Amino acid sequence: MPRRPLLADRLSGLGTTIFAEMSRLAVETGSVNLGQGFPDTDGPPEVAEAAVAAIRAGVNQYPPGTGDPELRQAIAEHQERCYGLCWDPDTEVLVTTGATEALAATLLALVDPGDEVVALEPFYDSYAAGVALAGGRLVPVTLELPECALDLDALRAAVTPRTRLLLINSPHNPTGAVLSRAELQAVAELAVERDLLVLTDEVYEHLVFDGREHVPLATFPGMRERTVSVSSAGKSYSFTGWKIGWVTGPGELVTAVRTAKQFLTYVSGAPFQPAVAAALRLGDAPLHQLRDALQAKRDRLCAGLREVGFAVHAPAGTYFATTDIRPLGFDDGLQLCRELPRRCGVVAIPSQVFYADPERGRHLVRWAFCKRDEVLDLAVERLRALR
Ligand code: PMP
Numbered sequence: 272m273p274r275r276p277l278l279a280d281r282l283s284g285l286g287t288t289i290f291a292e293m294s295r296l297a298v299e300t301g302s303v304n305l306g307q308g309f310p311d312t313d314g315p316p317e318v319a320e321a322a323v324a325a326i327r328a329g330v331n332q333y334p335p336g337t338g339d340p341e342l343r344q345a346i347a348e349h350q351e352r353c354y355g356l357c358w359d360p361d362t363e364v365l366v367t368t369g370a371t372e373a374l375a376a377t378l379l380a381l382v383d384p385g386d387e388v389v390a391l392e393p394f395y396d397s398y399a400a401g402v403a404l405a406g407g408r409l410v411p412v413t414l415e416l417p418e419c420a421l422d423l424d425a426l427r428a429a430v431t432p433r434t435r436l437l438l439i440n441s442p443h444n445p446t447g448a449v450l451s452r453a454e455l456q457a458v459a460e461l462a463v464e465r466d467l468l469v470l471t472d473e474v475y476e477h478l479v480f481d482g483r484e485h486v487p488l489a490t491f492p493g494m495r496e497r498t499v500s501v502s503s504a505g506k507s508y509s510f511t512g513w514k515i516g517w518v519t520g521p522g523e524l525v526t527a528v529r530t531a532k533q534f535l536t537y538v539s540g541a542p543f544q545p546a547v548a549a550a551l552r553l554g555d556a557p558l559h560q561l562r563d564a565l566q567a568k569r570d571r572l573c574a575g576l577r578e579v580g581f582a583v584h585a586p587a588g589t590y591f592a593t594t595d596i597r598p599l600g601f602d603d604g605l606q607l608c609r610e611l612p613r614r615c616g617v618v619a620i621p622s623q624v625f626y627a628d629p630e631r632g633r634h635l636v637r638w639a640f641c642k643r644d645e646v647l648d649l650a651v652e653r654l655r656a657l658r
């Protein structure tokens with residue numbers, strides 16, 4: 272009897288995430304892991320202590336479905352303090368299981384089968400999965416390295432009558448691009464003109480370098496009412512494993528996202544929620560400290576990778592640097608990344624997995640620099656074997 276494939280059609284082709292594959296390789300080979308983006312130093316100790324205190328104080332049962340009220344209040348305060356955006360913490364803020372769930376729940380809530388979602392390519396891998404889960408179709412608009420300028424004509428051309436949503440990620444993983452105010456303004460004008468919903472992934476909002484600024488799309492005229500903004504404590508406070516993320520947006524959109532979210536996890540991370548509230552209330556100091564430390568690490572790793580012989584694209588934001596591997600005589604990043612652990616004891620991410628057509632990113636490899644200086648130095652030292 273012919274057997275139907277186990278995996279549902281909508282998930283076919285998704286396989287195992289590159290992060291799982293490469294982090295497993297790192298453990299198996301004892302490699303320096305510059306692949307998956309997680310810091311090797313925890314965030315502020317007082318925030319960790321707040322989580323311990325919450326566990327001890329018995330904050331261990333289900334929190335409210337929309338999230339701990341104190342955390343929702345702190346998220347609203349943060350948005351107002353940093354961007355002048357005012358949200359009602361009871362109806363316009365939703366706590367999620369990391370930005371990953373926020374993105375998936377938003378896509379499930381807003382996208383019907385056949386709808387198109389226009390996203391910047393290369394795109395973070397959960398976008399393709401989230402759109403696939405919703406039965407939609409991802410339509411890429413490519414940011415071409417090294418400039419990574421947003422091609423507005425391509426963006427306009429990508430919007431069709433089937434377009435439901437623009438999914439905009441800035442600061443952008445994996446390229447490290449930070450969209451300029453003028454580019455964001457153009458995106459906003461297009462969204463208003465074509466009456467599109469917008470989902471913005473701003474998890475790297477505080478990781479922007481060289482005096483650049485992050486401007487949320489929701490601050491542009493006509494955008495507040497059509498934008499779902501997503502962020503997470505993982506990147507801003509270096510607690511990626513806590514998986515506390517959030518959505519902000521107008522009540523109607525947040526209610527739609529909550530409708531999907533409540534049947535994914537319902538809630539999560541009870542004791543981490545008051546701890547993240549405490550983190551958000553620490554003000555700018557820890558955010559600036561992390562940003563400045565990462566800017567120095569960017570420069571350190573990029574200089575090292577350049578010395579090894581890669582063509583290096585130093586990012587404007589995030590904690591990822593991208594290299595072109597061709598100057599060293601390689602032409603397939605996936606193959607190189609699969610060989611690197613055994614060859615050099617270093618793990619990186621092949622950027623081709625972030626492209627709809629992997630050929631476009633075949634020569635690119637992404638390196639995370641959110642690691643201690645000695646770890647970055649060790650990686651560079653080991654990579655010298657490639658020369
Ligand atoms: N969006 C982007 C662009 C990311 O790089 C990540 C990586 N963590 C996420 C979303 C997911 O964030 P979280 O860990 O909070 O789920």
Ligand code: GLN
Nearest residue numbers: 290291306307308309444
């Ligand atoms: N966002 C992280 C990265 O891009 C990884 C998160 C994950 O493992 N899914 O490296």
